[in-house]
Amino acid sequence: MPKEQGQKMIAQNKKARHDFAIEDTFEAGLVLQGTEVKSLRQGRASLVDGFVDIDRGEAWLHGVHIPEYSQGTWTNHSARRKRKLLLHRMEIDKIERRVSEKGLTVVPLALYFKDGRAKIEIGLAKGKKSWDKRNAIAERTADREKEQAVGRFLKGMRD
Structure with missing residues (x-):
């Protein structure tokens, strides 16, 4: 085997x-x-x-x-x-x-x-703590939005 x-x-x-x-x-x-x-x-x-x-x-x-x-x-x-x-x-x-x-x-x-x-x-x-969890979620959301904005900029799409 x-x-x-x-x-x-x-x-x-x-x-x-x-x-x-x-x-x-x-x-x-x-x-x-x-x-x-x-x-x-x-x-x-x-x-x-x-x-x-x-x-x-x-x-x-x-x-x-x-x-x-x-x-x-x-x-x-x-x-x-x-x-x-x-x-x-x-x-x-x-x-x-x-x-x-x-x-x-x-x-x-x-x-x-x-x-x-x-x-x-x-x-x-x-x-x-609960506020640590909220901060972690907020940081993840901000990073995701930042990466999406950079991607849109590189593709030539403007907001």
Whole structure:
């Protein structure tokens, strides 16, 4: 059987990018059971309530919902169990240090298969206030309007 190539997106946490200011991102592997992998291959997962916790030098993913595999039997997994993340020691130490000193949180941003292996993108995030969200939306709108105006100018269209 040929080895899988490329990247296949399973789930994204768009709400995290809206509610948090992402300062740094990391790619981590996941320790999964067989039925979890089969369920992910069907494209079923939810990252909405997920967060990462560092406990005794290990990174754990909590609250991510991977539904039970429909053809699974008594070997099926628990849908919201905590899962171990595979990160380098230096990355775990860096995350732990920044979370403790700056009061950041670690949220899952995306879940995908990369060359046949399940990976998760996690981000060091700082919570946004409601006015931060409004400013971000206003900046995006202004940038979009600016680019449209430049495009119209280059095409010779005047307002």
